[in-house]
Amino acid sequence: MSTAPEWRPDVLGEGFEAVTIELPPDDEGSVTATLVRGPAPLERERGSVLYLHGYNDYFFHADLARWYAERGWAFFALDLRKHGRSLLAHQTPNFCRSLEDFDPDLDAAAAIIAEEHAGPLLVVAHSTGGLIAPLWVARRRRSGVVGMVLNSPFLDFRQPPAEAAVLAPVIKAVARHHATAVFPAGMAGRYGDSIHTSRFGEWEYDLAWKPLASFPIRFGWLAAVAAGHASVRAGLGLTIPVLAMSSTRTVAERAPVPDLMRGDAILNADRIARRATRLGSAVTVVRVAEGMHDLFLSRPAARAEAYAAMGRWLDAL
Secondary structure, three states: OOOOOOOEEOOOOOOOEEEEEEEEEEOOEEEEEEEEEOOOOOOOOOEEEEEEOOOOOOOOOHHHHHHHHHOOEEEEEEEOOOOHHHOOOOOOOOOOOOHHHHHHHHHHHHHHHHHHOOOOEEEEEEOOHHHHHHHHHHHOOOOOEEEEEEEOOOOOOOOOHHHHHHHHHHHHHHHHHOOOOEOOOOOOOOHHHHHEOOOOOOEOOOOOOOOOOOOOOEHHHHHHHHHHHHHHHHOOOEOOOEEEEEEOOEOOOOOOHHHHOOOEOOOOHHHHHHHHOOOEOOEEEEEEOOOOOOHHHOOHHHHHHHHHHHHHHHHHO
């Protein structure tokens, strides 16, 4: 007999609620994930959405939740272990040794959603979440997921392939013995300046959970991501419909803010589009003109284009 989750008001307010998911401890101690649910659908329910954030990220996209609710989808978002609402004082922020570490988080979230809503499940994921999600679906062929929307998924490194190939064995070797050691290059860009209201952006979010300059990147996490990329390159063989969206432009990490607002300052947008075709047999690739890395945080015209593309794809699902 399952125990009903204890939902509580979420930090987003306005009808959002959250529940803490207790997970088995890891080598750092206790572990939790946090499932957030949005306002109830405004029309006949079509199914449920599970949203997954990226690295140096957590769920704060209230507009996205309302957009889905208006179209009849029950919206849920998961703050993975060691991210956002789920980050505990004793933990290394955003760290993992394998992307499979997140499988219990996703399994538990999907189970809670299934208990509350019997319909189909759609996964919407951004950046590193857009790598974690298809790998999870590929391992859980009977997960009930009927489709995925990937927003600038992290399917390949930004660096040129030759440079990444040289770094790969170094990363793997360091990660084996010093997984939490900080990768010296890290994220040196100004992406946070282009999206947060304290700088030049239009979005308000908790800088303790999503720092402007990012939490440090660690060798163990990089090795986990590289292993995920290798799986994608080999082909995941997904048969469900996938919408993979990326910007039409890649911009320099430390470009002037006006340029940062007209392209992807985190990943290589062209490489995302090419690599997405390795996910499965029903992948639709859409390029959003001057979209930022998180397309749903882009300037109004690009943001509207991303939502419109998602709406057309959803109507055909």
